[in-house]
Amino acid sequence: xxxxxxxxxxxxxxxxxxxxxxxxxxxxxxxxxxxxxxxxxxxxxxxxxxxxxxxxxxxxxxxxxxxxxxxxxxxxxxxxxxxxxxxxxxxxxxxxxxxxxxxxxxxxxxxxxxxxxxxxxxxxxxxxxxxxxxxxxxxxxxxxxxxxxxxxxxxxxxxxxxxxxxxxxxxxxxxxxxxxxxxxxxxxxxxxxxxxxxxxxxxxxxxxxxxxxxxxxxxxxxxxxxxxxxxxxxxxxxxxxxxxxxxx
Numbered sequence: 237x238x239x240x241x242x243x244x245x246x247x248x249x250x251x252x253x254x255x256x257x258x259x260x261x262x263x264x265x266x267x268x269x270x271x272x273x274x275x276x277x278x279x280x281x282x283x284x285x286x287x288x289x290x291x292x293x294x295x296x297x298x299x300x301x302x303x304x305x306x307x308x309x310x311x312x313x314x315x316x317x318x319x320x321x322x323x324x325x326x327x328x329x330x331x332x333x334x335x336x337x338x339x340x341x342x343x344x345x346x347x348x349x350x351x352x353x354x355x356x357x358x359x360x361x362x363x364x365x366x367x368x369x370x371x372x373x374x375x376x377x378x379x380x381x382x383x384x385x386x387x388x389x390x391x392x393x394x395x396x397x398x399x400x401x402x403x404x405x406x407x408x409x410x411x412x413x414x415x416x417x418x419x420x421x422x423x424x425x426x427x428x429x430x431x432x433x434x435x436x437x438x439x440x441x442x443x444x445x446x447x448x449x450x451x452x453x454x455x456x457x458x459x460x461x462x463x464x465x466x467x468x469x470x471x472x473x474x475x476x477x478x479x480x481x482x483x484x
Contacts, residue, residue, distance in 0.1 A: 273475065274359060274409055274468045276420060287465030290458040294378075294393065297455045301392055303383040307449050314450040315443050322444040332441040336396030341368050344403050352410060359475055360413060364406050366471075367464040371402040374459050386449060394448045397456030398463075400438045404431035405464040435460075 275283050301308065307315065322329060334340060345368045352361035375398045379390035408427030415423050439453035448456075 274363060274413065274472045276424070278421075279424075280469065280472070283465050284469060287462045287469070290461035290465070294455055294458040294462065297392065297451055297458070298378065298382045301382065301384045301449075301451060305385050308451065311449040311451055318440055318443045318450075322440060326445070329441040329444050332437060333396060333445060333447070336400040336438050336442075338372065338395070338399065341372065341399035341403060345369070345406070348403070348406055348410065355414065357410075357413065359471055360410050363409065363464075363468060363471055366467045367406045367460075368399060368402040370467055371398045371460045371463040374398070374463055375456060378455075378459070384449075384452070386447070386452070391448050392452045393455030393459045394439075394442060394452045395456065396442055397435055397438050397448075397453045398460045401431060401435040401457050401460035402464050404434040405460060407431070409464075409468065 345364055348364035349361045352358070352364055372395065375393050375395040378393055379395075382390075382392045384390070384392040405428070408424060408431050411427050412420050412424035435453075435457045439448075439450070439457070442448040442453055443450055
């Protein structure tokens with residue numbers, strides 16, 4: 237009697253089929269786990285347009301209020317309404333203002349970066365650092381160039397507004413990148429509205445505490461939008477370029 241033949245595979249599956257199945261499983265899993273782009277492809281042009289618009293508004297403000305030491309007509313009108321609206325809430329306003337301090341922004345950026353690293357989203361971690369950092373560098377560099385002062389201190393663009401807006405925009409992009417891709421567009425829109433609300437809240441606090449003119453606040457907001465938007469687009473371009481290079 238001839239010896240019984242051993243099966244060539246596991247449970248009737250030959251080794252070649254099992255190898256192909258394992259390979260395909262790895263490829264599929266790698267595609268699922270690959271981090272999404274920072275900005276949806278459908279929103280790249282819109283992001284670039286908004287960043288350019290913010291830069292243009294900032295440039296207009298800088299030229300209009302260069303080397304001035306007093307509030308303009310728009311500043312006076314808005315500041316009066318803000319002071320009337322926030323009367324008696326100085327403690328709360330001071331609390332809000334402290335979130336825009338450089339130390340607070342650095343701590344928040346660090347926490348966001350570490351969170352992204354824990355989620356294995358290295359590109360988002362880089363954005364969490366570079367977005368606020370570039371915003372801070374721009375506001376610091378632009379203040380002496382514009383030369384506008386408030387009670388003797390350089391004031392345009394507002395660093396507090398720029399810093400907290402940059403953090404809020406980064407949070408919006410992080411949240412949009414970790415939710416279900418089918419909900420990404422809606423979530424990003426809601427988070428961006430939240431970022432605007434954060435900037436407005438900071439602006440109200442700074443105006444009410446007589447630290448900045450309203451147009452300083454607008455300048456800080458525009459600086460953050462231009463910086464975070466520009467950094468996001470550059471990082472996305474770099475990621476796409478690196479991916480193409482690795483495939484060739």
